[in-house]
Amino acid sequence: xxxxxxxxxxxxxxxxxxxxxxxxxxxxxxxxxxxxxxxxxxxxxxxxxxxxxxxxxxxxxxxxxxxxxxxxxxxxxxxxxxxxxxxxxxxxxxxxxxxxxxxxxxxxxxxxxxxxxxxxxxxxxxxxxxxxxxxxxxxxxxxxxxxxx
Numbered sequence: 001x002x003x004x005x006x007x008x009x010x011x012x013x014x015x016x017x018x019x020x021x022x023x024x025x026x027x028x029x030x031x032x033x034x035x036x037x038x039x040x041x042x043x044x045x046x047x048x049x050x051x052x053x054x055x056x057x058x059x060x061x062x063x064x065x066x067x068x069x070x071x072x073x074x075x076x077x078x079x080x081x082x083x084x085x086x087x088x089x090x091x092x093x094x095x096x097x098x099x100x101x102x103x104x105x106x107x108x109x110x111x112x113x114x115x116x117x118x119x120x121x122x123x124x125x126x127x128x129x130x131x132x133x134x135x136x137x138x139x140x141x142x143x144x145x146x147x148x149x
Contacts, residue, residue: 037090037097039068045097045116046073048144051126053137060137062128063144064099064114075099077114087114116141 035041051062066075066087075087082103089100096117102109112130119125119140126141 035092037073037092039071039073041092042066042068042073042090042097044095044118049116049124049126049141050144051114051128051139051141053126053128053139055135055137057135062114064141066099077101 039046046066046068049064049066051060051064053060053062060079062077062079064075064077066073068074073090075090076084077087077099078084085101085103087099087101089098091098094117096115099114099116100111101114102111104110110131112128115127115129117125124141126139128137130136
């Protein structure tokens with residue numbers, strides 16, 4: 001009984017330390033409770049973007065478009081492998097915009113969350129989290145035509 005408790009404690013401590021190390025080593029900011037997205041707080045993100053991301057299986061490029069229609073923020077995302085998908089869920093926390101959408105891959109629905117946030121170097125950072133962390137891509141977002149923004 002004591003041995004089982006000891007082994008269980010070691011596993012829990014290992015998992016906790018691994019999550020702390022992952023959080024400390026991550027370049028993505030830690031998410032905080034999210035609020036409603038308004039035209040005003042989404043203003044820095046409105047426009048057409050190219051997401052240049054890197055994942056475990058290599059690079060990927062996505063087109064993201066965010067606009068305001070009748071005071072409501074709307075958006076869509078696409079790539080060479082994926083037709084335009086509507087953004088169905090939005091939230092904002094601090095300076096991080098989170099955009100949720102879903103698509104079908106090989107007959108299975110997949111949930112995804114795109115996150116955009118300003119980085120320390122003045123650029124925009126981007127991440128897509130597929131299937132609740134099963135696959136994550138991280139990189140940058142750049143405006144397609146900054147002069148029209």
